[in-house]
Amino acid sequence: MAGSTLGQLFKISTFGESHGFGIGVIIDGCPANLPIDLEYIQSELDLRRPGQSKITTQRKESDTVQVLSGIFEGKSTGTPIALLIPNEDQRSKDYSHNKDVYRPSHADYTYDAKYGIRDYRGGGRSSARETAARVAAGAIAKLLLKQHGIAIFAHVSAVGTIEAPNLSDLSIDELYLQREENIVRCADPATAHQMIDCIDQIRKEGDTIGGKVSCIIRNCPAGLGEPVFDKLHAELGKAMLSINAVHGFEYGSGFSGSEMRGSEHNDIFIPDGTNPRTLTNFSGGIQGGISNGMEINFRVAFKPVATIMHNQQTINAAGEASEIKGKGRHDPCVVPRAVVIVEAMAALVLADQLLRNKNSRLD
């Protein structure tokens, strides 16, 4: 059934395939009168687009966004905002060899099993190209959040076993500047250097490597998130796990919290005027599924990209043994381009919860 929609009040629906006409999104529920800065949307897309550096795919797409509806004289009108990112680099012939062969750890087999038909050109709808639409929509969500002073920042915190140190002393502006000074998008310069070397080496070997993206949200008011099923971290988790190649999500103390005792894990409240603080933040800014005003933080684990430059054994659509030859233009490591996708998904979840929270109590 239908499954291309995210959010309940700030609701997005994406469409489009990797090698069809284009990729797009409808945002239904954006409040009217929000100033929409198209250059900002484009700048966000530029952080995701292919061909940025030597450690990303060399495929060329300008990913130019086009407004189809919902914006009038520079502002949202309250009606659906439709954005289209036309495909340019549609070398469909590159992919004809995929028609009857199932690439390992791709969605080829499962799409055929589910639908009995598959747009085999470049992964079709299962391609990470679909996330361009999310980034465009996420940029508008960020514009809405900025009106409320909420800031989101993500960076590459691990490539393979290379991990960045804790950077929580820096401001969002400092973090952003340091992140954009290097092509791997890690806010710690020394770690970034190692990561780039690692990815470059992996790329030369025709292989790929996994990594992690860490994200923080600052200045989020207390009260966002719905108890029970739609907890703030549950919605963030679903949004992150819906990004291609993500295999894990944790917030606050995360997996390491499962090894702790209550007496050390509990975040003691400190009196601090109208907005209480906590001494520690193992809760990751969320208690009972609802934001408590502290910094929200979470980590996302990405598996290595499945397309490698090696020949691999596999099967074809008839169930017979076959072989995939390594070729094409793909990312040796997906996390540098995933940073803005993680931010976009976080922004979409927060914008939705911000609107949902308007009705939590009588005025």
Place this chain on the structure above:
Amino acid sequence: MAGSTLGQLFKISTFGESHGFGIGVIIDGCPANLPIDLEYIQSELDLRRPGQSKITTQRKESDTVQVLSGIFEGKSTGTPIALLIPNEDQRSKDYSHNKDVYRPSHADYTYDAKYGIRDYRGGGRSSARETAARVAAGAIAKLLLKQHGIAIFAHVSAVGTIEAPNLSDLSIDELYLQREENIVRCADPATAHQMIDCIDQIRKEGDTIGGKVSCIIRNCPAGLGEPVFDKLHAELGKAMLSINAVHGFEYGSGFSGSEMRGSEHNDIFIPDGTNPRTLTNFSGGIQGGISNGMEINFRVAFKPVATIMHNQQTINAAGEASEIKGKGRHDPCVVPRAVVIVEAMAALVLADQLLRNKNSRLD
């Protein structure tokens, strides 16, 4: 806004507070003619209820389920199934000291911040007691899945730093038998022994400890899960993260997959009649968000229970420094009782996806 509903076609809505009239659930969308075994539902609730053993809370609740609607002559009728679990042990006076004080790492403060009003008796709606309704609904989802031969099994795979070994050679029946032979619900007897000792010691110290639950799903047909936002693992992740105290979710290779190379992580397809297998299963049975017919597996991290038997500093509703005195009847470790909740949530997600998949293609 409304947030107490999970699922789109096999849809549940829970209600109820810890110390009100009771806890309940409506299941809307269960197909008609499903035989409903009430004793089975009760036996599932018995795996979750308090007071089972020395390592769980000594609170007494029989958690007896009552059918309000939707079942006629032992079968579902296609109309909403409403189940009620009345509260029995409503010692509200135990909780009056919580009225104006925010317990650390509980939802007291965030509920007040969101709603401006809070049922302070035992956590009200934020109490894990709400999960009884999920277990009851999950039992009916399991009955539906059994009709399709799908089996779900979870057990305690870690308490603190004590980890169970891999048990993937055992059948579901063997795993279930071994799990139910001990009170910590770990399917490995030797590890279970250590875990019980650990929890018992923690309990005597008035402290609590975190842990992990691992879950597998066998005989799931290929094709379940919706691409893009409602990926099978994204729905599983959200469902697990919506359980009280969960701080992390990973499937397949999970967080460790982020340290791997594509050449080792890719799951090579093996010809095997109509249903292909993969040589390895780092994909955790899910590719592109859709089940591939292999075993689905995932892990869930639980933080330590916040209620400890120590005095703790905190603040009150006026923002002033206050103290919480350690008392009451709580779990030193939540995972033994959480095993059946994890299974229930997995069953609810799968039942929903099973129904959703009916319309993936023309007959």
Place this chain on the structure above:
Amino acid sequence: MAGSTLGQLFKISTFGESHGFGIGVIIDGCPANLPIDLEYIQSELDLRRPGQSKITTQRKESDTVQVLSGIFEGKSTGTPIALLIPNEDQRSKDYSHNKDVYRPSHADYTYDAKYGIRDYRGGGRSSARETAARVAAGAIAKLLLKQHGIAIFAHVSAVGTIEAPNLSDLSIDELYLQREENIVRCADPATAHQMIDCIDQIRKEGDTIGGKVSCIIRNCPAGLGEPVFDKLHAELGKAMLSINAVHGFEYGSGFSGSEMRGSEHNDIFIPDGTNPRTLTNFSGGIQGGISNGMEINFRVAFKPVATIMHNQQTINAAGEASEIKGKGRHDPCVVPRAVVIVEAMAALVLADQLLRNKNSRLD
């Protein structure tokens, strides 16, 4: 699939069958801190319950509402409000003759065709008894609307061909008083007298008769309703058509508007301070699907009750000719008891749109 839910933000889900344990409803999304007057809810249910007068069914049900969750110290807490109305008069044996026979113009055949199973006791879920849950939920919606000064009034405007005159000069309070002075619930005393005589005569003949309910909404602010699919009148129409026995809905000029010219139908705007008025109100208070601040008005057509005291030809579950014998305790005319159901459904739609409108624009 699931279909027992109405509303998106003020969302209700009903459950229960005519002769099972009871009828109930969950309201998910009611803002916190709304004072809940249980006596008011009960008084609304009393307007719908059977056995009120000689022109309604003589079946006896006290329809006593019971709160299961969501209300604490007299106020809504923001969590789901669950209400239960236990069944009392469960004479199941009265209905055993319906097990294998399809009553004409009832839902017996269609339920069997859809589900392959049917709770044949008194119509099961298809019984109008389900509307008791709607009235209880609607009473809470009315309490929310009262906080915003919005008032809803419905009355019986036609029984058969007996039509009430236009009463738009009266205040809501006057209309309510005049309506409750007679058992048919028509606000015009002279017409009420004729209607009662008509229904009493029909009843003596063992027959039934249709009728109409007219509803007005006053003091509704401009801006409620969503353009395109969820227009205010489209949501009202769906809500009314979902009431048992309703065969038609019209608002403003309605069907007679289809015979008019634009030059007479257009409602000319009149300058009037901050809130413009219109000279006429053929728009029925709604333009482009959005309220314009004028009085909203609509009419609902009810077919005659299908259960009559005559013997009728029909078929049984095997498709063979059979006969239904006229007996039981049923309403000769449903509209007097339907008045409060129409009001409840209107209140539920308006409450939902009121909450939805909170996010129409940036503050």
Place this chain on the structure above:
Amino acid sequence: MAGSTLGQLFKISTFGESHGFGIGVIIDGCPANLPIDLEYIQSELDLRRPGQSKITTQRKESDTVQVLSGIFEGKSTGTPIALLIPNEDQRSKDYSHNKDVYRPSHADYTYDAKYGIRDYRGGGRSSARETAARVAAGAIAKLLLKQHGIAIFAHVSAVGTIEAPNLSDLSIDELYLQREENIVRCADPATAHQMIDCIDQIRKEGDTIGGKVSCIIRNCPAGLGEPVFDKLHAELGKAMLSINAVHGFEYGSGFSGSEMRGSEHNDIFIPDGTNPRTLTNFSGGIQGGISNGMEINFRVAFKPVATIMHNQQTINAAGEASEIKGKGRHDPCVVPRAVVIVEAMAALVLADQLLRNKNSRLD
């Protein structure tokens, strides 16, 4: 909030304004492998487009549909189908006089009241041009229904007080042929002649006139529609009432049913092999909200178009008295172009219910 989506499983979301880039729709949930005939979609759009005859608006739009996604090698792939109909005739200057003036019985005032901003060019999103997207989506729904043998037919049954006779003896093919032989789209040639004369006269007077569209659905299997809120006729009613200018909906006996007795209104079941028939069809093919296999029929009332060629008094955005001068290119009567919109909306509702019904019972 978001309100541009219709349907739950066969789900459409429309976007676009009258004088922006274009009008479009995403269909999410169309089963895979459905052959998609683009010429058929275009032919349906041609029935709605302006400039068809002397009795429709003379505005020129080719309304050429463009596929953005979801169709591969002539078939649906199960992923979202996005369709775009670019605007051509964007004479924005024609509408600059509307910027600050509220046209009577249009949505100008209510959009401003709701959003505080309005795309004033030709009605923006409130323009009936939005229905082009519905017709395109409805064409795909019809292709799905054809696979199941379900046929839908609508025609103009009234213009002003000129009413067409009952034509139930004719086949769908005959009805279609007779309807398309005249420009008013009434299947009765004699009545069509009168209607055309009437509209032509009204047009010459610079006025407009209302009308009715009647619709039948044949070969619909028993079992479609969900009981309680999502009754088949409630969904049809909402869909019809969401069409611009619709003020009323009735099915089966409709408003006249409210004047009947139960003894004449009841539809007696007749034994007839596996699928029972009823002797009469006052139920309009729907009982208890579920189709019974008989012909479904309903009527839709359209008010006269608000734009007339006369000068009218009104107010401006400042609340001051103003005047609208009659000019522009508009329809004197909307029903000839609305016929295909009514069919499209009926097809969308039925396609959704067809998919929803797949899970009504265990296989």
